Amino acid sequence: MAVLVIAEHDNATVKGATLNTVTAALACGGDVHLLVAGENAGGAAQAAAQIAGVAKVLHADGAALAHGLAENLAAQVVAIAKDYSHVLFPSTAGGKNVAPRVAALLDVAQISDATKIVSADTFERPIYAGNAIATVQSADAIKVITVRTTGFDAAAASGGSASVDAIPAVADSGLSVFVGSELATSDRPELTAAKIIVSGGRALGSSDKFNEVLTPLADKLGAALGASRAAVDAGYAPNDWQVGQTGKIVAPQLYIAAGISGAIQHLAGMKDSKVIVAINKDPEAPIFSVADYGLEADLFAAVPELVAAL
Template structure:
């Protein structure tokens, strides 16, 4: 059998999360196909065809697939499912929206958020906010899986020569429609794909302090900006900056945590970062337990000084 990866994209660009998911799929089966479902998405299909390890790209192009809605996307996957032993999607908002619906319609148990593949039917996934790792085995004929992208190094984005084949798009069932979309544009790297992230917590005290302290540091490092849930709940930062169990899972080369105590839910979202730097005036803060470098200091003094020195 063959593994099918559901590509995450915006009809123009293939999202990096797809490359991590392909890496996981290759450990399940050496034959990997990628489904690109969207509208006017030929460029995405060509990008997927260049990804290392991909044998074939299936392109379903239709207006009802343009928005990536769960109902239409799941129906498209379902039409192809009998030909595959594994169906994988990234454990992002995109994948978490589609995969459970596919699993339910196939009447199989989804295997969520895997971080390691032992064999085609056995996987590791974190539980209890990452404090324990469960090894799970699936006996389902078709395995529906979401992949924690930080658990797998991405395959090379170029070098592949997979063929691109068009597949018939499923009819629109009319179950949902896109009313509107509000997007924010930023010159900073995308949080889940950034190599450097500077993240602020409740210790910053206010939205104004957050911007005044964190923005210069992010600018100097060319970093994405993140925040703890406490900072987001307090209104210091927007919701899409939240890092943690109920936010985004990240694993950059460098993670700088400023004024973050290190609650277990936050650590679950960033402890796989390659190098962690923590700045907090409380020397007993849990964040120091995972930090590679820790500075016990007043962040309002330390961070501006760091900016001057960089």
């Protein structure tokens, strides 16, 4: 049977997390179909059809799907799920909001945060903040899976030639109503999609110091800014910068951790980064255990020197 991927999109384009999820879907075996559900989302459906490896795009267009309300989107997925052996979501805030509803409506177990597809019914996922990997086998007829996107390479966004089939959109469930949204805007790359991330910890001491010390480095590198939970809890950085088990899972090409001790919850969110650079004056800081390059130094001296050298 075919494999269904639930696309994340903005009605015009498909978000990067979907490309990683397509790669996971291809490893499950069978044709990969992509569901694009929204209102006036024809642009996203056409973009989805260009993704390499996708055999068919299902386009559901209706007012009830306009804002991605989890209850309505779950109903849309369930309406077509019987035709698929696997239903895959990116393990993003949106995917984690909808997938459990779909699993419950289908009366199957959900497999969360899959990092490897071993076979069509066997998957690997991290447990204990990534300190152990569980191998999970499912006998469910339909396997509902959220995919940790950092575990899979992104499929090519072009080169495909899938057909686009319109399908009926579900009616509004009446269970929730879209009231409004407040979107954070930034000139910097989005944290989970950034190739370079500069993160700061509690050692920075204040939000003023956080910006004063780390912003010039991020500007030089064209990087996104991140923070440890301790720095966010202390008010040095906004919540959407938090990297870690209770924040965002990232895997950039370069991750620079300044003044971050490396608590297990933080390491769980960034240890898959390709190159990790740690700056900390404590030689026993756990961050050095995962760093490719470690600098035992005062960040207030080392970071400005690095900026000057760049």
